Amino acid sequence: MAKCLYCAAVGETEEHVIPAAFGEFRSAPKLPIPLCPKCNNERLNHLDQQVSRCGPEGFMRESYGIKGRAHKTKVNPFARGSAGGSRLEFSTFDREVGVEVHLEVVDGVVTQMCELILVETSMGRAHHFPLSETTTADELRGAIARKNVPAPYDVRLSCHPHEQEWVEKLLREHSPGIVFSEPKLMSHIIKTPEVKFQLSERYFRGIAKIGFHYFLSQFQAYSGHHSMFSGIRSFISEDTNEPVRRVNDFIQHRNHPLVYQMLNDEARPDGWKAHILAAEVKPGLCQAHVQIFLTQENPNLIYTVKLAHDRSLVEQEVAAHAYRYFHDGKQGSFSGEASPLPAIRVDQAFPPATPAVSA
Numbered sequence: 001m002a003k004c005l006y007c008a009a010v011g012e013t014e015e016h017v018i019p020a021a022f023g024e025f026r027s028a029p030k031l032p033i034p035l036c037p038k039c040n041n042e043r044l045n046h047l048d049q050q051v052s053r054c055g056p057e058g059f060m061r062e063s064y065g066i067k068g069r070a071h072k073t074k075v076n077p078f079a080r081g082s083a084g085g086s087r088l089e090f091s092t093f094d095r096e097v098g099v100e101v102h103l104e105v106v107d108g109v110v111t112q113m114c115e116l117i118l119v120e121t122s123m124g125r126a127h128h129f130p131l132s133e134t135t136t137a138d139e140l141r142g143a144i145a146r147k148n149v150p151a152p153y154d155v156r157l158s159c160h161p162h163e164q165e166w167v168e169k170l171l172r173e174h175s176p177g178i179v180f181s182e183p184k185l186m187s188h189i190i191k192t193p194e195v196k197f198q199l200s201e202r203y204f205r206g207i208a209k210i211g212f213h214y215f216l217s218q219f220q221a222y223s224g225h226h227s228m229f230s231g232i233r234s235f236i237s238e239d240t241n242e243p244v245r246r247v248n249d250f251i252q253h254r255n256h257p258l259v260y261q262m263l264n265d266e267a268r269p270d271g272w273k274a275h276i277l278a279a280e281v282k283p284g285l286c287q288a289h290v291q292i293f294l295t296q297e298n299p300n301l302i303y304t305v306k307l308a309h310d311r312s313l314v315e316q317e318v319a320a321h322a323y324r325y326f327h328d329g330k331q332g333s334f335s336g337e338a339s340p341l342p343a344i345r346v347d348q349a350f351p352p353a354t355p356a357v358s359a
């Protein structure tokens, strides 16, 4: 019976390195050390949720219409946050109604969110309340009360014609006697949309977890239980109240492409999408590199995760995989295929890395 990587309990599950929400990949490396159900389903699952829903990777996952391998209730990351993280704030200025409106991506298509917007009459400041078919009048009342919007204000509604019926029913329950004028429709012209991410420590710990698990999957001579990994293990598995900048002790932005062809600015992925993971041992140091979504739009968001400093490390070894999505959708349960990358150059890193979190 093997011990869980993160605690003293017995480990039971063999885990994939990349969170389930990004799909299943044929021939994907697995973490060789099991996890106990508690660590896997609670502590680490919170990290996966943030990586797959709260950051740029979550946004791209929605934009590309990626379906996960887990059968979970669908969460709309544009409507609400996950595991303590914030929702994806995706918005544009709507000239027709003169306010900022929120957007979402539904099956890869950008569309306006269904929301109630209260606009302060004096300052013109807009407050947004996302609506869904399961929203109750009490929930809406609570949400509005918490925002404490100063009266008087104008009320605007953004919804699609097919949503109008349940939205009007909800608003009638919320404020009986409400009269609907001709619906003031939003212009539905989406220009220069902007997306805001609020990345928390859990998001970065989720990135660190992917790097650590990939490293262990490739270099099985190194046991994850070894004391040189105790720092990264506790960073990944323990919630603390320390300042978020401690993330920088473990994670940096890598400003140099992992895949050699990307050194050439002209060589952009031509419609293909992949995740790139790399791990390396060099004298005194173990580290991993994580790039979730190397795509045409995103050639360069790469993290380097410092896993261990130890003077006994003398070898030099590198391993890398590309997890490439199939062009034409899923094949059975697989979204794509993982294959080793032989020619990766992780040793050269110029321009130098920068802190993941600015102080």
Ligand SMILES: [Zn+2]
Binding pocket: 004, 005, 006, 007, 008, 009, 035, 036, 037, 038, 039, 040
């Ligand atoms: Zn455990």
